[in-house]
Amino acid sequence: MTTDSKWGKETLRQMLLIRNFEETADKLTLRGKVPGGMHNSSGQEAVAVGVMSALDPKDVIATTHRSHHHTIAKGMPVNIVMAELFTKATGCSGGRGASMHLADVENGHFGGNGIVGAGVGIAMGAALGIKQMGHKKVAVGFVGDGGVNTGRTWEAVNMAVIYKLPLIIIVDNNQYAVETFVERVTGGNDIAKRGAGFGLPSFTIDGQDVEEVHKHTSEARNRALAGEGPTFINALTYRYYGHNVGEKGQYRTQEEIADWRSHRDPIDRFSAKLISEGALTQADYEAMINSVAKEIEEAVDFAEKSPLPDVSTILDGVDSGLLGARK
Amino acid sequence: MTSRLLTYKDAINEALRQEMQADSRVFLIGEDVAGGAGRDEFPGATDAWGGPFGVTKGLVTEFGRERVIDSLLAETGFVGACIGAAFAGLRPVAEIMYADFLGTSFDQILNHAAKLRFTYGGISSIPLVIRTVTGAGFRAASEHSQMLISIYSHVPGLKVIAPSNAFDAKGLLISAIRDPDPVIFMEHKRLYMRESMVPEAPYAIPIGKGDIKRIGNSITIVGVQKMVNTALDAANILEKEGIHAEVIDPRSYSPLDIELICESVEKTGFLLIVDESHPRCSIASDISSQVVDRAFASLKGPIKMLTGLHTPVPYSPPLEDFFIPSVNEVVRYCTSMIKGENIVNRY
Numbered sequence: 001m002t003t004d005s006k007w008g009k010e011t012l013r014q015m016l017l018i019r020n021f022e023e024t025a026d027k028l029t030l031r032g033k034v035p036g037g038m039h040n041s042s043g044q045e046a047v048a049v050g051v052m053s054a055l056d057p058k059d060v061i062a063t064t065h066r067s068h069h070h071t072i073a074k075g076m077p078v079n080i081v082m083a084e085l086f087t088k089a090t091g092c093s094g095g096r097g098a099s100m101h102l103a104d105v106e107n108g109h110f111g112g113n114g115i116v117g118a119g120v121g122i123a124m125g126a127a128l129g130i131k132q133m134g135h136k137k138v139a140v141g142f143v144g145d146g147g148v149n150t151g152r153t154w155e156a157v158n159m160a161v162i163y164k165l166p167l168i169i170i171v172d173n174n175q176y177a178v179e180t181f182v183e184r185v186t187g188g189n190d191i192a193k194r195g196a197g198f199g200l201p202s203f204t205i206d207g208q209d210v211e212e213v214h215k216h217t218s219e220a221r222n223r224a225l226a227g228e229g230p231t232f233i234n235a236l237t238y239r240y241y242g243h244n245v246g247e248k249g250q251y252r253t254q255e256e257i258a259d260w261r262s263h264r265d266p267i268d269r270f271s272a273k274l275i276s277e278g279a280l281t282q283a284d285y286e287a288m289i290n291s292v293a294k295e296i297e298e299a300v301d302f303a304e305k306s307p308l309p310d311v312s313t314i315l316d317g318v319d320s321g322l323l324g325a326r327k
Numbered sequence: 328m329t330s331r332l333l334t335y336k337d338a339i340n341e342a343l344r345q346e347m348q349a350d351s352r353v354f355l356i357g358e359d360v361a362g363g364a365g366r367d368e369f370p371g372a373t374d375a376w377g378g379p380f381g382v383t384k385g386l387v388t389e390f391g392r393e394r395v396i397d398s399l400l401a402e403t404g405f406v407g408a409c410i411g412a413a414f415a416g417l418r419p420v421a422e423i424m425y426a427d428f429l430g431t432s433f434d435q436i437l438n439h440a441a442k443l444r445f446t447y448g449g450i451s452s453i454p455l456v457i458r459t460v461t462g463a464g465f466r467a468a469s470e471h472s473q474m475l476i477s478i479y480s481h482v483p484g485l486k487v488i489a490p491s492n493a494f495d496a497k498g499l500l501i502s503a504i505r506d507p508d509p510v511i512f513m514e515h516k517r518l519y520m521r522e523s524m525v526p527e528a529p530y531a532i533p534i535g536k537g538d539i540k541r542i543g544n545s546i547t548i549v550g551v552q553k554m555v556n557t558a559l560d561a562a563n564i565l566e567k568e569g570i571h572a573e574v575i576d577p578r579s580y581s582p583l584d585i586e587l588i589c590e591s592v593e594k595t596g597f598l599l600i601v602d603e604s605h606p607r608c609s610i611a612s613d614i615s616s617q618v619v620d621r622a623f624a625s626l627k628g629p630i631k632m633l634t635g636l637h638t639p640v641p642y643s644p645p646l647e648d649f650f651i652p653s654v655n656e657v658v659r660y661c662t663s664m665i666k667g668e669n670i671v672n673r674y
Contacts, residue, residue, distance in 0.1 A: 035644050036466025087643035095643030100468050114470035115428065116400045149399035150431070177400055179359050179376050185399035249376065309641075311649045318638045 003211065005279035009288070011053055011210055012274060015045035015267045016292045018069045021078055022241075024296050025068070025085055029245040033304070034085045038099040039066035040241040046266030047172050047235045048073040050213025054221055056137060060108040060130070062122035063142040064172070066239075067112030070142055071102040074109050078295060079302040088306035095309045096317070110139075116177075117143055117150035120169055124156040127165035127230070138166040138224040140217075146177025148191050154198070157232065161200050166224035168217060169195070169232045173207065174239040179251040195232030207235030208266045238264070333525040335518045336382050338493035339458075342500040343383065343420065345529040347390055350418060353504060356396040356405050357422025357458075361387040379424060380460065380519050406432035406457065410439050413453045418504060423459040426513060427470040429479075440509040441484035452507040456500075461489065462515040462553055463603055463651050469639035472647075474604035476551065479511045480581040480613070486534055487581040489513035491555035493523040495578055498532030506534060515553045537584030539591070543571035546661050547591040549614055550576060551602035554652060558601050561657035570661060580610050588614060589622040596627035597664050603651050606634040606672075628667060633660050636673070 022042045028034045041048070048069035052061075063070045071081055076092060084091025085099050093101050103111030110122055123141025130137055147153050148171055160167040171191055175182045183189050195202030201223065206212050213235055220231035238260040242249050274280035333341070347353045359376055360383045377384025387395040398405040402423060409419035423429050429436065440453055463472040479487045486508055490496040496514070503510040540555055541562050550558035555576040562572035573591050577583055592598050598618055600611040611632040618630060633652045641647050656673075663670045 036468075036642065096469075096639075096641045096646070098466075098468055098642040100470075101642075114468055115431070146400040149401050151401065151403055152431075177358075178379075180397055180399070185397070244379075251376070308645050309643050311645055314636060314641060314646050314649055315638050 001211075002277055003274060003279055005274075007053070008270070008274045008279050009284070011049055012267070012270055012280070013288055013292060014049045014053075014073055015210065015270065016289060017078065017295065018045045018048065018072050019267060020292050020296045021072060021081070021299070022068060024300060025082065026241060026245055028300065034099075035087055036098060037244040037246070038068070038085060039244060041066050041069040041239065043240040043260065043265070044172060044174055044207070044237045045069055046210035046213055046270070047170065047207045047237050050210040051140060051170055051217045054214045054217035055140065058108060058137045059221075060110055060123065060126040060137065060139040061142065062110040062119040062126060062139070063112045064119050064144055064147065065100045065112060065114050065116070066144065066172070067102055067142070068099070071109060071112070075107070076102065076104055076109065079299040082299040082303040083306050086303040086306065087308065088303055089309040090302070090306040094317075117147035117153045119143055120147070120153050121156040123169075124160050124165060124167055127160060127167035128163060130166055131163070136225060138168060138221050140168045140170060142170050142172050144177065145171060145173040145175060145182040145186070145191070146180070148194070149177075149185055154194075157195065157198050157200070157230070160230040161198050164227065164229035167230040168220045168224065169230065170217075171234040172237060173234055174237050176239070176243070176252070178243045179249050181251065191234040192232065195234070198232075200230050200232055202232040202234075204234040204236065207237035208264045208269065210266055210270050328526040328528050328530075330524045330526045332522045333493050334520050334522050335493040335496050335514070336380060336520065338497040338525045339382050339500055339514060340384065340386070341525070342497045342504070342529070343386060344389065346501055346504045347386070347394065349529070352416065352418040353420060354394040354396065354417060355383060355386065355420050355422065356398050356409065358398055358400060358424050360422050361392060361395045361397040378422065380516065382514070382519070383422070402428055402432035403435060406435040407439070409455050409457075410435060410443070410453060413455045414451060418454050420456045420458060420504060423457060425471045426459040426461045426475045427473050429457075429459060429475065436479075436485070436509070436511075437482055441482045444508070445484060453509050454507050455509040456503045456512055457509070458500075458512045458514060460516050461513045462517050463635070463640045463647060464517050466642060466644065466647065468642045472640035474513075474552070474602070476513060476580050477604055477609040477613070480583070480610055484509065485581060486510040486579065487513070488534060488579050489515070489552040490578055491515075491518065491550065491552050491576050492521065493525050495532060495538070495576070497525055498530050499534065499578060501529055502531045502534050505531065510534070513552065517553055532578070535579045535582035535584060537575055537577040537579070537587040539573060539587070540576050541572065541574040543573035544594055545571045546597040546599060546665060547573050547575060547588065547595045548657065548661065549588055549598065549600045550574060551600070551604065551610060554601040554603055557652060557654055558657055560654045561661065564654070564658050565661055568662065570665060572661060583614070583617075585614070585617045585621065589618060592618055592622045593625040596625055598626070598630045599633060599657070599660050599664060600630070601633045601652050601657055603635045605637055606632060607637060609634065628664055631660055631664055631670060633657060
């Protein structure tokens with residue numbers, strides 16, 4: 001199927017933006033500019049952009065510890081994301097949460113967090129709220145392949161089914177839970193079949209194909225809006241870097257990583273398709289790469305120049321402060 | 328007994344190795360404890376990692392996957408399994424990657440591990456150790472930085488240990504593994520690379536015995552885990568000002584060696600408790616109230632607590648650094664207390 005040129009270019013641009021963001025942030029973390037660590041999503045762009053391009057800006061997402069790609073695809077400006085990684089006061093969470101706690105609740109980003117499998121429950125609750133309030137939108141809960149082995153994920157899936165909630169569960173399945181290979185710890189080794197066991201439409205799809213991710217998410221969204229309840233999508237993808245910055249794992253071969261990078265890279269695949277279809281010229285593509293790089297450079301500059309949070313604010317935001325309860 | 332410098336991390340590794348050698352019932356289970364359960368056909372996959380801090384590195388090579396089990400991300404499942412395995416006669420040592428993740432298995436710990444001996448008539452043992460990682464200062468955000476010693480010490484039926492150095496870590500972990508009851512063994516992530524002299528042979532430090540890390544007669548400072556080191560650094564500065572601080576490391580928080588603390592307070596008359604945890608309903612407030620109850624007459628001034636703040640641990644470095652009590656703050660508190668000056672609490 002031929003890709004719509006305008007949609008295709010924007011989709012590609014977003015994937016490039018995420019890739020550049022991640023590779024830049026990774027280097028800055030190694031250099032100590034970004035304090036602590038971060039979870040690089042390079043390789044997983046098509047899942048984030050494929051899902052988000054099928055959503056309405058009003059739709060809600062809740063995500064995981066590895067969420068830069070979801071957050072950028074959801075529309076948070078990269079300078080705000082970068083500033084949060086730098087733990088600056090201008091970051092989306094004021095530097096209090098950093099890489100794992102990107103959120104913008106007002107704009108439908110119900111946040112990432114550092115607890116495995118927690119995002120699906122939060123998204124399921126968002127879907128419950130959407131249904132009760134009669135809104136015409138959906139919620140998307142992201143979980144990793146590690147999270148599909150936690151009980152809480154399946155409690156949430158079951159509730160979404162029995163309450164017929166407008167929820168889409170996306171397994172951003174990069175195949176390694178930290179350093180543990182998914183097949184080694186996943187009984188039955190068919191995550192979509194588990195979903196199907198709860199009585200909802202359940203698919204395993206190619207998470208490196210942004211159009212396939214988009215199509216499945218769109219169909220799921222239509223079912224959800226039609227009151228038909230949740231959908232479960234297991235998107236097979238791959239992360240190119242370690243679980244955390246600087247990790248030099250020996251749990252997978254260099255050949256395996258190289259194979260995914262050279263044969264299944266979501267950006268290479270999609271850009272080649274657009275170019276072969278005439279929707280994009282090589283010159284357009286190079287201009288796009290340069291413009292994205294400039295955008296990330298500006299984001300780094302913004303983050304570097306932003307102030308750190310003032311120590312006097314340390315107690316702000318622990319609670320609503322309505323009772324003055326600060327002790 | 329031959330001793331050598333060993334890191335806290337390696338001392339824990341050695342305790343695990345020696346107890347596993349000595350007792351075939353001891354096994355480890357936790358996320359990535361084997362070092363990433365990669366595919367067997369990949370070179371290096373059998374012992375790649377040993378957890379995020381490398382604490383269990385090498386153990387799978389010696390003891391095999393049957394006794395060093397890479398669990399999935401399912402704390403409720405594997406902590407629950409450890410209770411059953413302990414009943415069945417094994418000696419499980421579970422690892423929860425960060426103490427914060429204990430939340431996921433809290434029900435298993437709170438309602439089963441802690442209570443079943445009592446509720447089943449006081450006969451059946453649950454010889455279970457749950458090792459986990461505490462502490463702030465690692466730029467790891469609010470769900471990877473908590474102490475939580477207080478929460479577990481609140482629960483009857485659990486023993487809670489939080490060593491401040493490699494020597495104590497080895498001896499106390501050996502005791503924990505040999506203990507017939509469930510033990511929560513807290514390892515501070517900022518202490519892993521710190522060295523001290525550690526004997527090569529196995530040795531056991533009794534659970535529930537505190538330790539005087541520095542003798543003094545001007546003021547008693549009780550440090551909680553890493554704060555023991557902060558207190559010792561402060562004591563060196565105070566010494567130059569003629570203040571001889573006595574530094575106590577409780578080491579075990581349940582049971583707590585309150586007698587040792589009270590004896591010290593009876594000698595010094597002043598007590599400062601330094602804990603990086605939140606201030607309310609905490610191990611620091613518990614020690615304070617017990618000392619008031621037992622040794623009030625010895626006090627020459629109010630007991631003070633220098634703690635973390637009543638806020639989740641913030642990520643941004645200036646905020647996180649402010650959150651953790653500093654050496655300078657300990658010095659300031661001690662000098663003011665001895666002079667009888669009023670100290671405004673920072674929380």
